[in-house]
Amino acid sequence: MKIFTYSEEETKILGKIIGSFIKSQGIKVLALYGEMGAGKTAFTKGIASSFGIQEKDIMSSSFVIVSNYEDKNFYHIDLYRLENIEREDIDFWEYFESGTCVIEWAEKLTELPDNSLKIQIDIVNDQTRVFTLEVKDV
Numbered sequence: 512m513k514i515f516t517y518s519e520e521e522t523k524i525l526g527k528i529i530g531s532f533i534k535s536q537g538i539k540v541l542a543l544y545g546e547m548g549a550g551k552t553a554f555t556k557g558i559a560s561s562f563g564i565q566e567k568d569i570m571s572s573s574f575v576i577v578s579n580y581e582d583k584n585f586y587h588i589d590l591y592r593l594e595n596i597e598r599e600d601i602d603f604w605e606y607f608e609s610g611t612c613v614i615e616w617a618e619k620l621t622e623l624p625d626n627s628l629k630i631q632i633d634i635v636n637d638q639t640r641v642f643t644l645e646v647k648d649v
């Protein structure tokens with residue numbers, strides 16, 4: 512399935528809609544793929560808002576691998592700076608089982624749980640992005 516957005520604001524709105532959808536479907540892992548500047552963080556802000564988390568609380572720095580919003584059962588995972596050594600140390604499956612996880616740079620993971628929603632974000636032009644959705648093993 513392909514969905515186009517024509518501004519950052521629209522991407523956040525799409526995130527909010529997808530956030531409500533995954534809640535209603537019991538989908539716990541959302542894997543985001545796409546290059547730097549594609550809109551992964553903007554989209555995550557929209558998803559987070561449907562979990563009662565404010566946009567400003569979602570970091571885009573990529574320096575923190577796991578941001579934990581435990582009171583909301585929401586984890587924002589950004590693997591951009593993940594090194595092999597950390598991959599062995601961090602038990603991602605523990606997060607997957609603890610709450611809803613949105614993962615930026617999901618290409619760095621070798622395995623995802625069943626019933627994950629995979630979303631590829633591609634840059635079409637300055638303001639346009641195309642989202643390709645794929646539900647794994649439902």
Ligand SMILES: Nc1ncnc2c1ncn2[C@@H]1O[C@H](COP(=O)(O)OP(=O)(O)O)[C@@H](O)[C@H]1O
Pocket residue numbers: 516517518519520521522545546547548549550551552553554571615637638639640
């Ligand atoms: N349709 C769009 N959706 C999302 N971001 C967009 C869009 N059009 C332009 N942008 C810009 O692209 C950038 C996306 O940044 P960000 O969400 O941090 O990307 P990523 O996390 O994938 O590196 C922002 O500067 C945003 O304003």
Ligand SMILES: [Mg+2]
Pocket residue numbers: 551552571573615
């Ligand atoms: Mg980002």
